[in-house]
Amino acid sequence: MSAAITPPAPATPHPREETPFRRFVSEFAESKLALLGLGVFVLIALAAIFAPWITPQNPYDLAQLDIMDGRLPPGSVSGAGYTYLLGTDDQGRDMFSGMLYGLRISLLVGVGSALFAAVVGTTLGLLAAFFGRRIDTVIMRLVDLQLSFPSILVALMILAGLGKGVMNVVLALVIVEWAYYARTVRATAMVERRREYIEAAQCLALPWRRIMFHHLLPNCLPPLIVIATQQVARAIALEATLSFLGLGVPITEPSLGLLIANGYQYMLSGKYWISFYPGIALLVTIISINLVGDQLRDVLNPRLTR
């Protein structure tokens, strides 16, 4: 996968050129399951992004909720005239609207925290690999320390200190997740650092920042992409867990985890829909991301190159 040695352009152009990207796409498409996952994920993402235009109710506006419509079964008609497709929760919140808005939070937290953690973790991992010695020791011991605690415990402690809020959840997840990136990137970068193209760049006396980010980083990307997709799914699940435990988002702006928690106590009373549908949404989202991630891992793994 070395990008430094660009193959010479073929003299006669083929009708369909075999670029690395095209090869990547065709290999990815070999798995129908992964394509399905991708399709489902795109649908979910679109529904979440355009939620304000799709949903009949803004579930975060208390004035639009009516306590008298609380815990209605799916298909009931609201006082305002629209139908509660998936029923309502105990506050009279339309579950369909609540789920789409909840998905917005879940995706925002998942993708946002995975990106931030990737930036922090990658930078630290590259620094550790590039400079070695004391910097490496300090960063990698930090990583060890971080990974020795269960992530949910660390996240709980951070949120207990910071208080509720979407941004605080993102921050907590970044603190929990950066170590995975750092460790992965360092391992890849350690290998790449000994390659000739890095030596060549160093001989040219390029500044270290340029070598690190323009030469080393692009060659560490494949494992990074795989880790990132897995971490998005992990972050979504972790956010749901935190909200379920009542430490994540504010109670009037529920994410999927909080919606499940709200309905949990009604499960035994036969009012299944409050927990059930958000649970399904969470499950489908995480599975679709994982399907994509698994296929990415297979495609981008040089050992499996066919």
Added chain:
Amino acid sequence: MTGIYRASARLGAVLASLVCGPAMAQTLTIASSAPVTSIDPHYHTLSPNESFDGQMYERLVDHDAHGKLIPSLAESWSLKDDTTWEFKLRPGVKFHDGSNFTAEDVAYTIARVPRVKNSPASFSIYTQAVKSVEVVDPQTIRLHTDGVYPLLPIDLSQVFIIPHGLGADPTTEDFNAGKNAIGTGPFRFVSYKPGDRIELDRFDGYWGPKPQWEHVSYRMLSNDASRTAALLAGDVGIIEFVPPTDLPKLRTDPRVTLAEVISNRSIFLWLDHSHEGPTPYVFGPNGETLAKNPLKDRRVRLALSLAINRQAIVERVMEGAAIPTGQYLPPGAATYNPDIKPPPYDPARAKALLAEAGYPNGLRITLHGPNDRYVNDAKIIQAVGQMWQRIGVQTTVEPSPWSAFVSRAGRQELSAFLLGWGVSTGEGINPLRAQLGTWDAARGIGTANRGRYSNPTLDAMVEQALRTLDDGARDKLVQQAMALAMDDVPVIMLHLQKAIWATRKGLVYEARTDEETRAVSVKAVP
């Protein structure tokens, strides 16, 4: 050593139950809703503790199931003069250690109560009116007060009597270990596992009617769902504080009998009266800081009260396990005022009042509350948020765990917040003094006045009631004081919780307004 002793005691109990099968029926297992923090009856004025202590210890004066005062260790009491109460004690009462109950024990208990070390909330509020104690004879004791104090029997109905043989300053640890856990009650101490269970055996020397149960296992199951599950599985005979979410299911379950009563616990919203200038969480409609605290204006308080549909909260959030209220006490309680009706739901008038007060475009407010303390606390404030939103008060709802919340509320850092108050004495002077009396820590008035409401006219009326010895005249005064207070909307009353117990079929419980769960009141029926 104690561990081995306890293990063998339990093994013995198991063997005994194996040998004589029917004996199983003589064990009662109670699931309480909150951990008992100590076996020391003077350690902590906390309802779960006081509820448990009722199995082992007794007071001079007790309450019946409806909250009426009844004789317990004292057979009768009377005023000798304006400042002297005389209690005639019950003869023939024995402590669990075999010693006789006499006036010495009462004097010893009253002296001990304020001396308990590290007490998180002392029982001394119930004994501080006693200035001196005079033991007349073993069966008679006189208590002298500073000035007229008609509430002394009510105060003493909270104080459990311990034997004077425990020596100078018995420690709370010795109570928890069982060494000092000696009372006159129907059951005696066997073992205590903090946060898990307390085992009790019948005390055969008990003076009162012999309890039906030979053995009582008092388990602490603070998780609502596990309490219900334990009952349905038959692991426990009775559960207290039945979660409202399970009510519809339990009402129709043939294996379960419910006992319910409207309790003395009211749920209400405190409003901040402490800030003349801007209050921390109220802003203008666009988030601008206001020059003065709008909550000091009665019209604003009344508007916020009229905006609330109490019936909706009771039906939808509480599942019928509450009734709307406009005062601290339930119908039937002493000093209940039938003329104070629950405030009506009138959003139009609420809007008009807001405009009249100078806020035609509404306000912005953050409503705080606990999320782990009262039944459905976090859901109630969300529902209130919906209703305030509809009269143009943009409401942010912020529930948090009790421990974090209550310290902020106590420091006047909040503007509007949900709290509850269980009137343990069962009459109106208690809330009028503790909740609405002008805050005065030295005199013990307004100790629970977290909004720092102050109304000198009200204070004077309550003071006058306290100096009135005639019961009828005093009750009248208290009713008037309550009407005066509630008309000023110092707090926004929401509802009175129902106390609900569920028993296995074959057992019945006599529901108590003070929410206490007592093993003697659980009866097996054929």
